[in-house]
Amino acid sequence: MEIVARRLGPALEGVTVESAASPGINALKTFDPPLSALEGATFTGVRRRGKLLMIDLGELTLLIHLMTAGRLQVFDKRASMRDRTARFLLRLPEGRELRLREFGTRQAAWVKLLRASEADDDDAFRGLGPEAWPDPPELGELLDSPRPLHSLLRDQQVIAGIGRTWVDEILNAARLSPFKRGDDLSEAEAGALREAMVAELGRALDAYEGSVELPLPEKFPKPTKVHAHQGEPCPRCDTTLEAVFYEDYVMTYCPYCQTEGRILKDRRLSRLLK
Ligand SMILES: [Zn+2]
Numbered sequence: 001m002e003i004v005a006r007r008l009g010p011a012l013e014g015v016t017v018e019s020a021a022s023p024g025i026n027a028l029k030t031f032d033p034p035l036s037a038l039e040g041a042t043f044t045g046v047r048r049r050g051k052l053l054m055i056d057l058g059e060l061t062l063l064i065h066l067m068t069a070g071r072l073q074v075f076d077k078r079a080s081m082r083d084r085t086a087r088f089l090l091r092l093p094e095g096r097e098l099r100l101r102e103f104g105t106r107q108a109a110w111v112k113l114l115r116a117s118e119a120d121d122d123d124a125f126r127g128l129g130p131e132a133w134p135d136p137p138e139l140g141e142l143l144d145s146p147r148p149l150h151s152l153l154r155d156q157q158v159i160a161g162i163g164r165t166w167v168d169e170i171l172n173a174a175r176l177s178p179f180k181r182g183d184d185l186s187e188a189e190a191g192a193l194r195e196a197m198v199a200e201l202g203r204a205l206d207a208y209e210g211s212v213e214l215p216l217p218e219k220f221p222k223p224t225k226v227h228a229h230q231g232e233p234c235p236r237c238d239t240t241l242e243a244v245f246y247e248d249y250v251m252t253y254c255p256y257c258q259t260e261g262r263i264l265k266d267r268r269l270s271r272l273l274k
Pocket of ligand 1: 235236239255256257258
């Protein structure tokens, strides 16, 4: 999301909206102010907060959550009527268009049109934890919970802005087991985890800075070394990476660096064997 905000901000700044439309049946979650309020509004900036994008247009702010399959792109040509992935769009001068598209069958991505003065207090931010990057707080107190690290780090209410992909990279870099309990971290481990978090998220952003251009791609390159690389060597020690498979994601770890040699039970297999 950070790279999306960084690319869209300069591309849209000072541009005036001609009109707005919401072809996605459930994409737009608000009705006041009306969409027509966007006509003539000028982009003043694009920000990220947690996993949400905030597009500022003077006195209005669009709050956008892309969920897992949404993409926000600037196109030089208008969407044809046949673009069934289009959920929300802003028509811009010279035939350009800012378009929210969503791939797959679910319609989960959403947009809210808010008054700028109220946007930061929106419900979507209620309970959102402190940002993981670039300057997260000390983690000892923040993660003081019996829940395992992989679950805590993905929880936006605990700490905001880490996707599940990067949890694997961060825990590997910190040499911590994904199943270690948050309240079981020593001070040194909490420090290493914080350091790994800043370094890995920074590395992700650097990689995106070098590879992501407008119009933003449908698939972002994933500069990962651990997540979903099971069967390949650990970037730190060359041990073969192992994985635990869940219904909709995979958690990858190094048994040497992270679990004292233990291979964690594959829950998918154990369920089948029951
Ligand atoms: Zn390793």
